[in-house]
Amino acid sequence: MIQNILLIGAFVLxxxxxxxxxxxxxxxxxxxIDNEVKIAALGFAQTLMEEIIILDFDEKTTGSQRVxxxxxLTSGGEFGIDGGDVIKDxxxxxxxxxxxxxxxxxxxxxxxxxxxxxxxxxPKNDTSMRTFLKRVKIIVTNPxxxxxxxxxxxxSIVAYYK
Numbered sequence: 001m002i003q004n005i006l007l008i009g010a011f012v013l014x015x016x017x018x019x020x021x022x023x024x025x026x027x028x029x030x031x032x033i034d035n036e037v038k039i040a041a042l043g044f045a046q047t048l049m050e051e052i053i054i055l056d057f058d059e060k061t062t063g064s065q066r067v068x069x070x071x072x073l074t075s076g077g078e079f080g081i082d083g084g085d086v087i088k089d090x091x092x093x094x095x096x097x098x099x100x101x102x103x104x105x106x107x108x109x110x111x112x113x114x115x116x117x118x119x120x121x122x123p124k125n126d127t128s129m130r131t132f133l134k135r136v137k138i139i140v141t142n143p144x145x146x147x148x149x150x151x152x153x154x155x156s157i158v159a160y161y162k
Contacts, residue, residue: 057160
């Protein structure tokens with residue numbers, strides 16, 4: 001009788017220990033997945049940012065073309081792929097660009113790009129006026145692992161110089 005009670009007590013202690021260890025393993029795995037998701041998202045965003053900022057500043061400054069005044073640049077309402085162009089040859093061609101990328105283990109990273117003019121006096125602010133500063137903002141989300149506000153946003157300001 002006493003042996004049965006001791007045996008039941010041992011099983012209860014073993015069950016509690018197994019549940020606690022299982023909970024720790026699950027929590028650790030969640031942290032690893034969360035870190036992997038954020039690192040992959042940041043890597044995708046930085047790669048796309050580098051691809052964008054090496055391009056010409058504006059359609060009006062591609063090749064050997066130059067402008068002297070901001071008013072000569074493309075208006076913000078005309079940002080996006082130029083006419084029948086298939087190739088993105090300047091920064092604002094990436095405005096409203098969207099793509100979905102996957103890693104070997106995690107699917108569905110959504111990258112969205114927004115290009116705006118930045119205020120010359122307060123570069124943290126966007127402006128509808130044409131300036132020699134453009135803000136490139138990339139937002140990365142993953143519907144399964146990254147819920148708002150867990151999206152990753154990177155932003156860079158590109159300046160035109162003659």
